[in-house]
Structure formats: C-alpha cells, structure tokens
Amino acid sequence: MASPDNPATASRPRSRALRILFAASGGGLVLALVIFFGVGRWLVVEDPLGKARAVVVLSGAMPLRAIEAAKLYREGYAPEIWLTHSTEPGETLEEMGIPFAGEDYYNKLVLIHEAVPPQAIHVLEPPIVNTADEIKVIAPALARGKDGTVILVTTKAHTRRVRLLWRKLVPGQGRAIVRAASGDPFDPRHWWRTTSDALDVLREVLGLVNAWAGLPLHPAQ
Numbered sequence: 001m002a003s004p005d006n007p008a009t010a011s012r013p014r015s016r017a018l019r020i021l022f023a024a025s026g027g028g029l030v031l032a033l034v035i036f037f038g039v040g041r042w043l044v045v046e047d048p049l050g051k052a053r054a055v056v057v058l059s060g061a062m063p064l065r066a067i068e069a070a071k072l073y074r075e076g077y078a079p080e081i082w083l084t085h086s087t088e089p090g091e092t093l094e095e096m097g098i099p100f101a102g103e104d105y106y107n108k109l110v111l112i113h114e115a116v117p118p119q120a121i122h123v124l125e126p127p128i129v130n131t132a133d134e135i136k137v138i139a140p141a142l143a144r145g146k147d148g149t150v151i152l153v154t155t156k157a158h159t160r161r162v163r164l165l166w167r168k169l170v171p172g173q174g175r176a177i178v179r180a181a182s183g184d185p186f187d188p189r190h191w192w193r194t195t196s197d198a199l200d201v202l203r204e205v206l207g208l209v210n211a212w213a214g215l216p217l218h219p220a221q
Contacts, residue, residue, distance in 0.1 A: 040191035043204050044156045045163055047177040053147035054080040056138055058154045058162065059103055059128065061181065063110040068181035069153045070114030078151060080120050082141065083107050084134045087127045129219045131158075131207075132165055139170035148174035156180040156188060157200040161207045168211060 055069045055078045069081050083104040093100040104123045111121055124141050128134045142150050154162050159178050166176040191197040210217045 036192075039205065040157070040186075040188035040197070040201055043158075043160050043201065044180060044186075044188045045159045046179055047163075049077060049151070049179065050149065050177060051147075052078045052149040052151045052177060053142060054078050054082045054122075055151045055153060056082045056084070056134075057107055057111075058131065058134055058152060058158075059084050059086040060158075061155045061184070062103060062106060064155060064181040064183050065153045066107040066110040067114060067183060068179070069151075070111050070116050071182075072151060072153070072179070073111075073116050073120065074114075080122060081111055081116055082138070082150075083121065083123045084137060085123055085125060085127045087129055131162060132169060132215060135162075135165050135169050139173045142174040149177065150174060151177045151179055153179050153181060155184045155200075156186040157191075157197075157204045161204055161211060164208065164211050 049072070055072045057065045057069045072078065073081055085102060085104045090100045090102050108118070108121050108123075112118060124137050126137065128137055138150060138152075142148060152162055152166070159180050163176070163178045166178075186197055186200060187193065191201050
C-alpha cells in the first residue's frame, strides 16, 4: 500500500491538472484560429435575387456599389435605383469653403454612365450619417409603395451587418435582399493579408457588436 506521503502519489493530481490545462489551452488556441481565419467568410452573406421595387445604393465605396446597382437594374430586377444622401464629407468641406456636390451626386453620374436613365434614379431624404440611418430612411420609402421588397447593395464585408440592422430596426417593414458588389476586391479567405481588408473586418466586427448591444455607440456629431 502506497504511503500518503509518497511523492509519486502526490504528483498524480498535479499531472492530471496540467494535462487538462494543456488540453484546454490547445483547444482554446484551435478555436481562436478557426474564428480568426473564418471571420472574413462569416461576414459575407447574400440573399437570393428576386424582383424588387428598387435597388438601393448604400453610402460608401464609390463607385463599386453604384456599378453593381446599375448591373441589377439592367438585368431587370427593379425599375428604380435609390440613393441615400450622406451628410459627410459635404458638411465638413462646406465649413472649409470647399464645394462638394455630395456622394449621391457622383453615384448618380456613375449610374448614368452605366446606362441607367436619370428618371429611374431617386435620392432619398433626409440626410444620413451611417447605415442605421439609411435603413430608417429606406423602410418608410418602401412602405409607401405596393411592392415591399428592396435590394440593398453594399460591399462584401458589410453584408452581415446590413442584414442584422434591417431585422433589428425595421422588423416586419418589408423585405430586404442584401447583395454585395461583385467588383469588391475584399478577400474573405485571406483578409489578414492586406491592411484594407483587415480594417474592414475590424470595423464590421465592432459594428456587429454595437448592433447586438442595441446600438449604444453613435457616430460623432
């Protein structure tokens, strides 16, 4: 019978604890790597295309989103294209005495260049600051028509947050088809290789956390 004071007997619980600790650490490391390498693909979601009342060009990433919206228009998915009117950088430039026509103005020029007739292009009001603002402007405009479906065009990494915000902010107020600009160079499988892709992932992850938390963080005024 082994003595309670036997060093070999006393070391067994410690060895078992160390094995459990190493196993847990290894499992945690594997999980962290899976999340790290998979987050880019997880951010990119798209809905099946279908007929809609309008294609909406969400603010940002000119001219990629407008080019994709024009493509969808030419393919007959919607009879109109809606643009949102961003307050920036127009307000800041105006304070500096520098004229700026507005992102919607240049997006309209891109759409016309891509064979969209001017009468099919409409700018929504009021002005917006972020994606949440855009959704709050789009939903009422959609509600005024008979067709309750809209196609939201954004960039790849932004798609999951757009879908989440639509479901949280305007539940039951029409259907949104979220689509990514096909010309977007974002690489979801190797996002860590370029600064721009890494910044996109960081921004979108933080934006999703903010949305899940009920949007406690607001853009600076």
